[in-house]
Each structure stands twice: as C-alpha cells, then as structure tokens.
Amino acid sequence: MQKELCQPVRHKEGGFTLLEMMVVLTVFTVCFGAALVPLQAIAEDVRDRQFFYQVERDLFAAQAYALSKNKNVIVDFFEGGSSYYHIYTHEYPRKTVIKREIPERFLFEAGGLNTITFLRTGMTNRFGTFYFITNKKSIRLVFSIGRGRFYFSEE
16 A cells, blocks of 8 residues: 555646747748748838829819819929929919828939929829839839810830
8 A cells, every 4th residue: 555655646737848839939930931932012002002092192182272262272293392292272472272292212203293283173284204113113103185174104
C-alpha cells in the first residue's frame, strides 16, 4: 500500500511546445504579409476615387454657387505652385468658397489648363483639359464646350 502512495503523479499535458507555436505564428505572419501587398494598391485606388469624387462635387458646388449668387466663380488648381485647389469669387474682395488639398502624389502639368471660371450663367469661360499625373497613371479633367460640362477620364 505504501508503494502506491510514493509513486509520482503523472500529469497528462496535451499543449503545444514553444517551438510549435513559433512555427505556426511565423506561417500566419508570412501569409498576412503577403495579403497586404495587393491591399495597398487597392487602398490607393480608393483614395484616388474619393479625391476625384470630391473634386467633382466641389465643381458642381462652384457652378451652383455661380448660378445662385449671380457671381463669376474661379476654380484654380495648384494656385501659385501650391498643392491645393481654390474656388473663389471673381469680384473684389474675393470670397473663398472652397479650398482643398491636392494629394502629394499628383504632379502639376504646366501645359494643361489650370484655371477655369464658371460664369453667372453656369457656363465656363473656356474649354480645355487639366491633368492629374502620378507615376502610375494620368487622369484628365476635361471641360467641354458650352453649358459648363466636365468629366474625368483615365489615360
């Protein structure tokens, strides 16, 4: 009877060793890291689409402001070499309607259109193309002849 009491108690442990846990965590980390590479490109595309959607809404707001207030409204992209677009009234003192940052990834194209005016009738004073250029793509903002129409297209 004493023999039974003196025997060590055996614990059944069904856990993992530290080495096994490290191997599993390494595999998960590599798989997760590989999944992040395409997500960065997708996130950049989403940010670009949001920016162009915002520009489109601001241009429609500038056109509506010109019509409703019966004032000429100027839209100036990269005003004075800065990284924003500025929408303001033509008269003195000029009143800022909207002023927003242009993301750093877009470069200024000197050959294109950089200022457009929405007249009191809602039409633009001229037509032309403004370019948003990155290292991967080029987006054109095209102002059509008459009626103040505009659209974006990717080259």
